[in-house]
Amino acid sequence: MKAGRSPGLWLTLAAVLAAGLAPAIAESDTMREGMSTLLIFVTLATSLNILLGYTGYVNFGHIVFFGLGGYCGFYLLSRHGWPLPAAALAGGISSVLLAGMLGACILRLRGAYFALATIGINEAARAFVSTFPPFGGATGLSINFDVYRRYGGASRALWTVYASLLAAALAAIAMSHLVRRSRFGLGLMAIREDEDAAQVMGVRAPRLKTIAYMLSAFFPGVVGVLYFFKNGNVEPGDAFRLNMSIETMVMVMLGGQGTLMGPVAGAAAYERLRGYLITSPLFKNLHLAVAGLSLLLIVLFIPAGAVGWLRRRFPPLRRFLE
């Protein structure tokens, strides 16, 4: 298989795996919490990249899949006693179905119109969830502490969640790579470069865009369920943070949109930066402003992101940096 012989993919997977195993080896809970956040970022950024990087469509509502998938899975888990793996899969699948339905409507819009519609979707989803009675309205849902007993106590349950997060991140990266190397991915990139020309050449733009949108929805849904299971509760404000969609976009742009490694590197860099800004007394209240400034500087001066810039600057590295 040609797609398997790619140093870039294996390098990325190895790096994520090594970083992900570190907390398990050190058996440190603080390290695990930090890495969980990072793995969630990696998964969100990598899946957003399929739409933002490969297809060139701005999606301000990426976090909707995280929130709504998380809600669906959490609902099954807490109210119907589904086991975690099944609930996580159900969360991912419900996100995909939602994306399929939304995509059929809003992906007929092009360019900036699509971006506007996705902002609306985030707001509408939050409003919908806070008024939908089975999802607990504005207070959300929470799980009984007993549920953790099924997974061998709270501490064991948290390690299980962590392992699942790691697996989800690795799977998202592998999926991103497969899309990139496939005929389907080439179609997406053709749409990014020139949608009209692509359609003339026989690319079925609406269908491809919808599939890309659905693919990008799956892992956020899975990760959403894991995240809310870890927290023990879910509420609308926490599930649909527009900021989080934007932060994910910053990660993708920072690392390099349309590359495989970019979103991973961007997520790691952003997590570090955010951790520093939030804890430093000077920037504590300004972390949003600093994130905005870095986004502006990237867009203005290095629109290809770190990986894209390195690839252009040092052609020999192209074999490894994808």
Place this chain on the structure above:
Amino acid sequence: MSPEFISSLCDGILMGCVYGVAAMGLTLIWGVMRVVNLGHGAIMALGMFALSLLVAHLGLNPYLALAGVALLGFVCGVGMYWTAVHRLIDAPYLSTLLSTFAVNMMLIGMGTAVFTTTPRNIDFAMRTVRIGALAFPGTRLAAAAIAVLVTAGLHLFLHRSRTGAAIRAVASNRAAAELMGIPSARMLSLSFGIGAMLAAVAGGLIATIFPFTILSGESYQMRSFVVCVLGGLGNPLGALAGGIVLGLLEGGIPFFMPVSWVPVIEFAIFVLVLMVRPTGLFGGER
């Protein structure tokens, strides 16, 4: 129809005029340079705060202070154009969406640090005007009147003045306008300034009516998008009409279903209009 329903619809129309002004700023910028200004809400929030500071510290009448707010908005807009938009004017739309959003994050982030997110309001009240069974708060009437005046002013500026004609020329064909000796970059920055000015004025007007926080701009920005699309993107007069339609919806919907459904319906309409009639309810064929 009950009097409450009618008075709620009237309130909706008055608020709708203000939404119209906010949307006019967005739609002007879109019409002239095909840029969606995602910093619009942040500038509205700045307008709110500027007005409240001017009123609280200088003791100005809010409607007088509005002139200062307008000037501030204009300066912000021109500054924003040269820093965040000018370099990207010919880049794919993705870049300007991200760069204006970055400005939004910076403004909101700094605003949150300075003003925190506790709600504020402007201590100012006007006599309530009664017509039959209907009562109109004076501040809303004044806000709607100013909104209509601003709309008329913008229309006259665009269609009667030489600069306005130059802006319209740049909007319809930048390259040709440049060949006719119109400094297109200056016109673009001017229209961005006017767009931001309209946002700041709308923010100021809203601040005289409702309490606000630094984050309130966001929800009004959402409404502005809906209004722009209803009125047809790039059509300033349509924006006022779209604003009134949205105001009527906001006034009428709560009588039929819970208030929290209003945004869901607004965005359903938004997406529907974009798909079925992308030139807006009042727009002509393009």
